[in-house]
Amino acid sequence: MKRFLLPLVIFLTVVGFLAVGLNLDPREVPSPLVGKPAPMFNLPRLDNPEKTISPKDLLGQVWLFNVWASWCGACREEHPILVALSKSGTVPLYGMDYKDTRQDAQQWLEQGGNPYIASAMDTDGRVGIDYGVYGVPETYVIDKAGVIAYKQIGPVTEEVLRDKILPLVKRLQTQ
Amino acid sequence: MIPEIGHFALILALLVALIQGSFPIIGAARGNAVWMGLARPTARAQFLLIAVAFFCLAYAFATMDYSVTYVASNSNSKLPLQYRIAAVWGGHEGSLLLWAMILSIWTVAVSFFSKHLPDAMRARIIGVMGLISIGFLLFMLTVSNPFERLIPAAMDGRDLNPLLQDPGMVFHPPMLYMGYVGFSVAFAFAIAALLGGELDAAWARWSRPWTTMAWVFLTTGIMAGSNWAYYELGWGGWWFWDAVENASFMPWLVGTALIHSLAVTEKRGSFKAWTVLLAICAFSLSLLGTFLVRSGVLTSVHAFATDPRRGLFILAFLVVVIGGSLVLFAWRAPAIGRGGKFDVVSRESFLLANNVLLAVAAISVLFGTLYPLFLDALGLGKISVGPPYFDTVFAPLMAPALFLMGVGPIARWKQAALPELAKRLRWAFGVSVATAIILPLLLGHWTPMIGLGIFLAFWIFGTSANLVYQRLRGSELPLMTRIMSPSRSWWGMVIAHLGIAVFTLGVTVVKGFESEIAVRMQTGDVAHLAGFDFTFEGVQEIEGPNYSSSRGQIRITKNGVERTVLMPEKRVYTVQNMPMTEAGISPSLIHDLYASLGEPLDGGAWSVRIYHKPMVEWIWVGCLMMAFGGLLALSDRRYRMKNRIKATGSENVAEVSV
Numbered sequence: 063m064k065r066f067l068l069p070l071v072i073f074l075t076v077v078g079f080l081a082v083g084l085n086l087d088p089r090e091v092p093s094p095l096v097g098k099p100a101p102m103f104n105l106p107r108l109d110n111p112e113k114t115i116s117p118k119d120l121l122g123q124v125w126l127f128n129v130w131a132s133w134c135g136a137c138r139e140e141h142p143i144l145v146a147l148s149k150s151g152t153v154p155l156y157g158m159d160y161k162d163t164r165q166d167a168q169q170w171l172e173q174g175g176n177p178y179i180a181s182a183m184d185t186d187g188r189v190g191i192d193y194g195v196y197g198v199p200e201t202y203v204i205d206k207a208g209v210i211a212y213k214q215i216g217p218v219t220e221e222v223l224r225d226k227i228l229p230l231v232k233r234l235q236t237q
Numbered sequence: 238m239i240p241e242i243g244h245f246a247l248i249l250a251l252l253v254a255l256i257q258g259s260f261p262i263i264g265a266a267r268g269n270a271v272w273m274g275l276a277r278p279t280a281r282a283q284f285l286l287i288a289v290a291f292f293c294l295a296y297a298f299a300t301m302d303y304s305v306t307y308v309a310s311n312s313n314s315k316l317p318l319q320y321r322i323a324a325v326w327g328g329h330e331g332s333l334l335l336w337a338m339i340l341s342i343w344t345v346a347v348s349f350f351s352k353h354l355p356d357a358m359r360a361r362i363i364g365v366m367g368l369i370s371i372g373f374l375l376f377m378l379t380v381s382n383p384f385e386r387l388i389p390a391a392m393d394g395r396d397l398n399p400l401l402q403d404p405g406m407v408f409h410p411p412m413l414y415m416g417y418v419g420f421s422v423a424f425a426f427a428i429a430a431l432l433g434g435e436l437d438a439a440w441a442r443w444s445r446p447w448t449t450m451a452w453v454f455l456t457t458g459i460m461a462g463s464n465w466a467y468y469e470l471g472w473g474g475w476w477f478w479d480a481v482e483n484a485s486f487m488p489w490l491v492g493t494a495l496i497h498s499l500a501v502t503e504k505r506g507s508f509k510a511w512t513v514l515l516a517i518c519a520f521s522l523s524l525l526g527t528f529l530v531r532s533g534v535l536t537s538v539h540a541f542a543t544d545p546r547r548g549l550f551i552l553a554f555l556v557v558v559i560g561g562s563l564v565l566f567a568w569r570a571p572a573i574g575r576g577g578k579f580d581v582v583s584r585e586s587f588l589l590a591n592n593v594l595l596a597v598a599a600i601s602v603l604f605g606t607l608y609p610l611f612l613d614a615l616g617l618g619k620i621s622v623g624p625p626y627f628d629t630v631f632a633p634l635m636a637p638a639l640f641l642m643g644v645g646p647i648a649r650w651k652q653a654a655l656p657e658l659a660k661r662l663r664w665a666f667g668v669s670v671a672t673a674i675i676l677p678l679l680l681g682h683w684t685p686m687i688g689l690g691i692f693l694a695f696w697i698f699g700t701s702a703n704l705v706y707q708r709l710r711g712s713e714l715p716l717m718t719r720i721m722s723p724s725r726s727w728w729g730m731v732i733a734h735l736g737i738a739v740f741t742l743g744v745t746v747v748k749g750f751e752s753e754i755a756v757r758m759q760t761g762d763v764a765h766l767a768g769f770d771f772t773f774e775g776v777q778e779i780e781g782p783n784y785s786s787s788r789g790q791i792r793i794t795k796n797g798v799e800r801t802v803l804m805p806e807k808r809v810y811t812v813q814n815m816p817m818t819e820a821g822i823s824p825s826l827i828h829d830l831y832a833s834l835g836e837p838l839d840g841g842a843w844s845v846r847i848y849h850k851p852m853v854e855w856i857w858v859g860c861l862m863m864a865f866g867g868l869l870a871l872s873d874r875r876y877r878m879k880n881r882i883k884a885t886g887s888e889n890v891a892e893v894s895v
Binding site: 074 | 245256510514517518522528555556559560563564567570571607610611814836873
């Protein structure tokens with residue numbers, strides 16, 4: 063009798079895990095970069111290629127770094143939220159336009175509104191590799207010392223902003 | 238109005254399924270012939286009702302009724318008609334309707350082709366299938382209703398996922414589901430046998446053709462999916478060990494084990510409990526696959542929109558169906574006799590070893606698929622298990638299985654003599670070892686993996702040739718008569734095994750000798766790969782019905798002689814603004830030349846990937862041979878004659894084959 067029960071026991075174990083798994087979000091991927099200094103770069107600005115952006119210039123303040131692209135569908139989802147955030151003025155938002163053309167990117171910002179103080183152009187995606195970009199969009203919270211405090215993979219939703227990003231930003235700003 | 242008719246038909250189908258799942262089973266237990274007699278009419282009524290629902294949904298798609306949520310989210314007015322019809326199963330709700338539809342097709346088939354079965358057995362089988370149907374219909378009516386209205390109606394639909402807008406996708410899901418769901422028949426036979434306590438060889442004989450049929454569909458479906466991924470994803474890969482692919486592969490592995498184990502149970506009366514367990518597992522893995530795909534617990538390239546309530550429903554359903562049948566198994570299986578005895582060296586033990594290897598392979602695929610989930614559930618972090626794990630685990634399991642495949646059909650039942658086997662197989666062994674050493678060197682280079690793959694492929698070729706030769710020689714009869722003398726199921730086995738060899742050879746050669754380059758090309762540029770010259774002749778803008786496309790033209794020449802022109806495309810589907818790659822492929826049995834367009838670069842240049850894939854088509858040819866072997870076995874005389882032979886459970890089949 064016992065050995066015939068074995069399949070049932072195995073099955074019930076699997077079910078236990080599946081039940082727990084249902085409550086997990088497979089998209090929540092931790093980044094090895096969290097807690098490490100934000101990788102340096104020096105990239106031309108989208109609005110003015112003569113000027114460049116570098117995280118070095120932003121030391122001393124808490125800022126958000128959003129990787130986006132005009133070809134990215136999910137970016138459309140988070141865009142209104144970013145625009146609202148930028149209007150509220152709680153935290154400076156910088157962008158990086160990933161593997162995109164200047165013309166498409168500018169057109170997209172004209173249509174949807176520009177929430178960024180400035181956007182860097184990562185045309186060949188090299189900086190994206192340094193940041194371990196899994197897919198667009200991604201958003202990083204970077205603290206006053208230039209260390210990555212949080213990484214959001216996929217679109218920023220109202221909940222993520224309210225429950226995770228903004229409380230974190232507030233805490234970092236008071237440090 | 239039409240969608241409401243569909244909705245109503247589903248509700249009626251549920252009511253009919255409730256009758257179908259209860260009265261015949263209770264009737265069989267009590268010996269009530271009237272209640273048992275309800276099985277067939279309810280199965281047919283249910284089929285008609287689900288068919289009505291299915292046609293209502295197809296009609297809503299054909300007429301672009303965007304007041305139905307499901308239609309609005311999976312179709313668009315610019316979508317061509319054939320894809321609008323295929324869009325019926327392009328999303329979650331519709332796939333479930335297809336599931337239910339196919340389940341009812343199988344049930345109705347059982348109701349027609351089961352005249353030779355005892356009444357109680359038939360009533361139980363159809364009853365169990367009715368119980369499964371209840372689960373799916375309830376699922377649809379509670380949390381996944383395809384007929385839900387959208388008020389106000391959408392002006393236009395959100396379009397079908399562009400990945401699915403491909404001729405391959407029109408056939409792939411129905412084929413796959415025919416296979417998946419087809420295992421429900423073997424499952425129902427096994428449960429019916431457990432319920433009735435009649436675990437002799439009879440149930441194995443009856444369920445064999447059904448299992449083979451389901452296996453043929455599953456094989457073809459997986460093949461179509463792999464072929465689709467090959468030309469549609471644009472990476473030149475044909476198998477990604479993706480969670481959704483694994484979900485179809487696990488039932489295939491177990492189903493393959495089941496086919497073989499059923500043969501032993503039927504012919505020799507051995508492996509009885511094991512066969513029942515395999516039948517339960519094959520269908521359980523099909524259900525688990527549905528859960529994995531539909532619940533969103535795993536990320537996958539095939540990811541569909543998900544809803545936690547749905548996941549919970551399917552999980553509860555899994556517990557009831559699989560848990561219930563395993564409880565039944567634990568309760569009834571100890572009563573099963575041990576079956577015929579056999580020696581360590583015998584066809585039984587070779588088949589048992591093969592069975593165990595296939596089952597372990599399925600478990601390791603299951604483990605690899607669920608491992609990320611387990612770790613995550615235990616709070617140990619997120620990881621993903623990719624091809625490295627599967628390749629490492631899978632090859633060592635399959636290599637001995639393939640080796641045994643060569644020996645099994647030649648060995649005698651019950652007791653075989655090892656020296657005699659060795660003597661018969663030494664030629665095959667010598668030839669395959671020699672080929673494994675020489676052929677890779679002729680092709681370019683030798684590695685242990687290439688050598689092993691080629692050895693195994695030629696081992697199966699060689700042993701099969703020996704098998705056929707021994708069978709046909711030494712008779713004065715004309716050749717044609719001699720060829721016709723073994724049963725079709727024997728020939729089916731030979732061809733399916735040769736299919737495995739063809740498949741193995743294709744995989745080995747393409748893995749070992751493929752080459753690729755990624756180049757930046759401007760009009761007039763020439764790239765060189767594997768002795769061919771690829772001339773880039775520029776990109777043309779083309780407007781499709783619901784996409785705009787950049788179509789490249791690449792002329793291939795060898796030593797100045799033109800071979801072919803490839804037309805890889807980069808499409809952007811306008812509604813979802815989603816870029817898609819359509820590879821340009823020139824296929825042949827010797828090699829595929831494959832090109833896909835990457836990104837446009839500055840100055841009118843494009844990044845282009847070019848692949849040379851020797852013998853990659855053999856992979857799919859091998860799969861088709863396996864499926865054909867299955868069909869041949871199904872056309873065997875004894876199945877065609879079964880209406881005349883009243884099955885009694887002791888009938889002797891003259892032809893002994895696996």
